[in-house]
Amino acid sequence: MPRETLDAEVARIAREKLQPYGCDLVVYRTDGGLTRFLIEVQNTGRRYDLIKSFFHCER
Numbered sequence: 001m002p003r004e005t006l007d008a009e010v011a012r013i014a015r016e017k018l019q020p021y022g023c024d025l026v027v028y029r030t031d032g033g034l035t036r037f038l039i040e041v042q043n044t045g046r047r048y049d050l051i052k053s054f055f056h057c058e059r
Helices: 003-021 050-055
Strands: 023-029 035-041 047-049
Touching: 003 023, 003 035, 035 050, 047 050
Parallel strands: none
Antiparallel strands: 023 035, 035 047
């Protein structure tokens, strides 16, 4: 997927799905080409790593 397409989709998701709930989507791109996504709560500044949350959730 071209980077411009990914950037546009990330912005759309953040705007439509997260911002109404007081959250932002933070995108980190590493030198190795990986992209990490974090959700940041606007009023506390607390960040949640989506990968860590997905793989370490309690069932």
